[in-house]
Amino acid sequence: MDHSLEEFAAAVGVSDPVAVVGSGSRGGGPDGVRTVSAPAGIARIDAAEMVIECGAATLVDEVLDALAALGQTVSVPSGGTIGGALAAGQSDITRLGHGPLRDVLLQTHFVAASGKLTKAGGPTVKNVSGFDLCRLLVGARGTIGFFGDVILRTRPLARTSNWFVSDADPFMLLADLYRPVSMLWDGVSTWVRLDGEAGDVATAAQRHGLVTVDRPPEPPSTHRTSMPPSALVSLADQPAGSFLAEVGVGIVHHHAPLSLDPSRIPGATAIADLHRRIKEQFDPTGRMNPGIDPLGS
């Protein structure tokens, strides 16, 4: 790694407001606040253990390239840094088949508001030793601590991975296809990614009338809405092409705000209180990424 965890911790310090920045691809840190950068660089890839260990400022694309050379991959959105992706907590479009981003982080050394290096999780894929701070940190947008290094769970690259398109009902396809990796629907067409043995993929495509394409359309990046996957059917009223929905997941990428009923979360006040107590416990002076609220959209 380009600098040590101890140097990173020293840079974070113990008292003044501080923000962590990666490549700035997700908007960077808050204005007017001193910034620090986590270590970058791949320390270890072990295909037999299905793990990669790297600095949090390592570029996602560098990680994906290095893993691909060993027949592995990791389900992290392309672009930016690993730490930035984890802090944002948004999964990529393979969530349907590969699970959410939060499941890839096995262990991290993070710098706490006290400036101390703190370990969360463990180095093995299976681990229930103590409370799950890793999942608390993923999506916390740097308000609980700053990722220093991470161990991520990887997966073997599929022998065959193809995209298809279909005009069939996306919910019927979801019901019938065996473990599709991704299904994207724009109100008219559905793009499907199937991984596996070439013969299986071809058979499934033929059975369901899927047509091969190079890749799906790029999802709109202006808005991202989360809704129950069973509610996606309501998008049929939206203009075709104005959105791309992750069928079976419930993420909608769209150009303009959707006119949807706001979801009502039971116990919202108690949840806000719990967020406040967690912040007070981990960062009592509010110095970590000040001004950012994970509850704010």
Place this chain on the structure above:
Amino acid sequence: MTTPALDAAIGALRDRVGSKKVRSGSTETRLYRRDASNMAGQAGVVVFAESTADVQAAVQVAQRFGIPFLARGSGTGLAGGAVPPDGAIVISTSKMNQIISVDAINRQAWVEPGVLNLDLSNQIAHLGVHFAPDPSSQQTCSIGGNVANNSGGPHCLADGVTSAHILGLEVVLPDGSVVMFGGEEPEPDGLDLRGAFVGSEGMFGVATKICVRLMQNPPDVATMLMEFDSVAEGAQLVSDIIADGIVPAAVEMMDQLCLQAVEAWLHAGLPVDAAAALLIECVGEPGQVSADVARIHELASVRQVTNIRTAADDDERALLWKGRKGAFGAVAQVKPNYYLHDTVVPRARLAEVIEKVYEITNRYGIDVINVFHAGDGNLHPLLVYDAREEGMVEKVHAAGREIVTFSVEVGGVLSGEHGIGLEKRDLMPLMFSEIDLAAQEALRVAFDPNLLANPNKVLPNPATCGDMHQVPEGAWI
């Protein structure tokens, strides 16, 4: 054990949830003093909750009178997580056992915490889906308990342990408020409190409704039993398979003493002369399964596999799995008592660690049965012994500590799926520094400022409750 505060709390509980659901007689409080570990406490009162409102009332009464409380599912936990502190309010969720709704297309279901793990999969089998975590206790363990312990099982190698299969939780927080963590929405705003709650061993509140992810049943399955003349060759094959880019649904290992004990009990046709056997299951589309099986055969031939038995049909597959999942029950064929460990080590170190387990147990004169999730590197050495032999309990204790310590030293962790509970609480410093543990304590305090939710578990040196620090008599035996 009664105190004025407990007596008053029992009265308040009867007022709030009804006398029929509140039991404070010695039969009930003694019955609920332990889980499936060898440790015991003493319940003060047992509340048989039938609804979220009942749970909320019990938690509010606990807070009002300053009495510790804990939820309990089926009591199958192995780490003492459901052993009550003396005089605690035990909230049984076993009567909250309804499957509330199932969405077979989007593969989600809402269930109450007392639904039994295998009952859920059996009830939805006709929809072509199942709940993936499958602890060996799945016939009796509850989904609520799975959530509390972040439970695993043989088929978690490919699909992950419980946390990967929990989408949302309705929770009664320790302050009595009812909240929703996560849910059917994939990315709700805020911190991943769902993720933080799963595996919190009852110390962050009580789950009263659970939204689970369901997995499609595979169109094809192949189950193989491979025999080896040495544990090391079998263990090395496990690493070879994963390194080759194959992730079977399950890879389980049984050593010779295990094979012999199980065969004597269940007559599953297991190879009693083999030093070790691997039970490997591949699932998926037919072409994928066929390719994986062929490649695993090639890799096994390099590792001197002496015999491969492939299940011809579902009946034979069930028999092989019965042998694996019945291993703990077969222990009585060897000795009357056992102590079970649950460490995880890197796959590449499996053979070395198992050799160390044999060396340690030989040195102490203890028999050991190894039956474990080899694909995950999740060891389950069963130290079998007769507690009536003088000094044996102390030997088992000492040998266990050496096994756990060595597992952590080679890059492993304390627990893969049983949790920390009381059992491994004081071993947490092997893996975590004081700073690391303080961060975990901070999360606990945020959830439970008064430290009444299942206190005395997971974290050594709790911030308060000094009189609760002692591990109950019987721990580690």
